Amino acid sequence: MAGQPILKLYNTLTREKAAFAPIDPTNVRMYVCGPTVYDYAHIGNARPAIVFDVLFRLLRHVYGENHVTYARNITDVDDKINARALRDHPGLALNEAIRLVTEKTETQYLEDAKALGCLDPTVQPRATENIAGMIEIIERLIAKGHAYQAEGEVLFDTRSMADYGRLSNRNLEDQQAGARVAVDAHKRNPGDFVLWKLSSESEPGWDSPWGRGRPGWHIECSAMSQRYLGEVFDIHGGGLDLIFPHHENEIAQSRCAHGTDVMANVWMHNGFLQVEGRKMSKSEGNFVTIYELLHTEKFGGRKWPGEVLRLAMLMTHYREPIDFSIKRLEEAERLLAKWPLVKESGAAPDTTVISALADDLNTVAAVQALHALAQAANAEPALLATYAASAALLGVQPKETEIDEALASAVDALVAMRLEMLKAKNFAEADKIREDLAVKGVQLKDGKDAATGERVTTWEVKR
Ligand SMILES: Nc1ncnc2c1ncn2[C@@H]1O[C@H](COP(=O)(O)OP(=O)(O)OP(=O)(O)O)[C@@H](O)[C@H]1O
Numbered sequence: 001m002a003g004q005p006i007l008k009l010y011n012t013l014t015r016e017k018a019a020f021a022p023i024d025p026t027n028v029r030m031y032v033c034g035p036t037v038y039d040y041a042h043i044g045n046a047r048p049a050i051v052f053d054v055l056f057r058l059l060r061h062v063y064g065e066n067h068v069t070y071a072r073n074i075t076d077v078d079d080k081i082n083a084r085a086l087r088d089h090p091g092l093a094l095n096e097a098i099r100l101v102t103e104k105t106e107t108q109y110l111e112d113a114k115a116l117g118c119l120d121p122t123v124q125p126r127a128t129e130n131i132a133g134m135i136e137i138i139e140r141l142i143a144k145g146h147a148y149q150a151e152g153e154v155l156f157d158t159r160s161m162a163d164y165g166r167l168s169n170r171n172l173e174d175q176q177a178g179a180r181v182a183v184d185a186h187k188r189n190p191g192d193f194v195l196w197k198l199s200s201e202s203e204p205g206w207d208s209p210w211g212r213g214r215p216g217w218h219i220e221c222s223a224m225s226q227r228y229l230g231e232v233f234d235i236h237g238g239g240l241d242l243i244f245p246h247h248e249n250e251i252a253q254s255r256c257a258h259g260t261d262v263m264a265n266v267w268m269h270n271g272f273l274q275v276e277g278r279k280m281s282k283s284e285g286n287f288v289t290i291y292e293l294l295h296t297e298k299f300g301g302r303k304w305p306g307e308v309l310r311l312a313m314l315m316t317h318y319r320e321p322i323d324f325s326i327k328r329l330e331e332a333e334r335l336l337a338k339w340p341l342v343k344e345s346g347a348a349p350d351t352t353v354i355s356a357l358a359d360d361l362n363t364v365a366a367v368q369a370l371h372a373l374a375q376a377a378n379a380e381p382a383l384l385a386t387y388a389a390s391a392a393l394l395g396v397q398p399k400e401t402e403i404d405e406a407l408a409s410a411v412d413a414l415v416a417m418r419l420e421m422l423k424a425k426n427f428a429e430a431d432k433i434r435e436d437l438a439v440k441g442v443q444l445k446d447g448k449d450a451a452t453g454e455r456v457t458t459w460e461v462k463r
């Protein structure tokens with residue numbers, strides 16, 4: 001930790017950028033709300049995954065690899081999942097259909113995240129494996145007078161919490177105004193939200209003191225964060241759209257159940273990835289999935305490497321909106337093409353890259369610094385190790401960029417063959433070899449051996 005720049009983070013809760021001080025520097029704890037696994041993730045959903053992956057990498061760098069716990073949950077119980085299961089597998093029993101939907105979606109999400117260069121979080125708990133923890137919190141809330149039962153639901157009583165609404169800066173009166181009273185007649189206050197609701201025979205459910213039912217969405221994160229990170233932890237993240245109601249309600253549940261002043265010290269929210277000024281979202285229908293970008297030609301008539309998608313995302317500060325376009329991806333690709341291919345090195349990262357990231361994850365400045373370093377390293381190979389370590393901090397370098405041996409010997413053979421052809425003045429064939437290799441990303445460089453004056457050819461892999 002010594003000699004590291006002070007890490008500053010913007011906190012939605014205080015609306016200020018402040019120096020980060022972990023509760024326990026030997027175990028820095030971060031929770032990020034993960035996907036609801038009913039459908040493939042779109043590239044907007046990739047933004048929090050990438051942003052908080054960069055923060056995870058930075059925290060590991062500052063506090064040590066084994067001193068950071070990052071939990072990102074998988075929401076595998078939700079009415080959207082039930083609906084999708086019924087639609088896609090009408091012939092199956094609901095539980096079986098749900099399992100198919102959630103397993104397939106979760107597997108794809110993990111593959112997408114990997115392709116985007118994200119490290120696995122330390123833990124990835126599933127909601128369905130944490131029902132007991134949710135029931136326990138709800139029981140505590142009822143016992144303390146923060147929750148009540150009404151019409152087959154257990155609801156959180158928002159009036160029971162003096163400073164409910166602090167994160168999103170809303171007061172209960174604001175919420176009163178827009179409430180649809182008729183629909184929510186069983187609620188004491190319009191803003192009260194569901195902790196538990198009874199399930200019909202055909203809906204998925206778990207036994208509880210209030211009957212067979214299922215949890216609300218917000219309670220899942222309160223239970224999973226407590227289990228893996230404790231009652232109070234360091235950082236809680238997610239997209240801007242989660243501030244209200246999701247994070248507000250997580251806070252209400254956790255603080256009232258545990259009697260604490262905060263749930264997490266720092267609340268961080270990424271801005272939206274937009275298409276023509278509108279948030280990319282499933283309900284708007286203006287989305288493209290990560291899978292489609294990586295594996296199909298749906299966007300811009302071609303596939304896009306995960307690294308390009310990731311860099312395109314990091315070329316904007318995480319709190320700003322991003323307009324997602326082909327132009328932006330091409331820009332990221334052009335930049336990457338200028339950077340050297342390196343193996344991961346154990347060297348210390350460049351200090352300008354670290355300082356940029358330490359300033360509330362200023363990835364824009366970090367990418368600029370990395371680019372300058374890449375160019376310097378292109379001219380001065382001694383800098384390659386520093387470059388490699390810095391690129392790894394942003395996660396824009398594949399972990400092991402080994403040029404595989406089979407490719408290397410095939411290229412060597414072609415290069416030798418081409419030299420023979422040049423000697424025989426068979427220029428057309430020689431050029432064809434050069435062009436074929438170029439298409440594969442291998443660039444040849446001709447020179448002369450200083451001692452013998454003979455032609456020699458070296459090669460390198462360009463992106
Ligand atoms: N367009 C976007 N830009 C940035 N982050 C987003 C965007 N859309 C969703 N997110 C974030 O992705 C994460 C996963 O969200 P969630 O599973 O609720 O998405 P979703 O409900 O499937 O998305 P949608 O908003 O399209 O309905 C959350 O942190 C959310 O804030």
Ligand SMILES: [Zn+2]
Binds near residue numbers: 033221
């Ligand atoms: Zn959450």
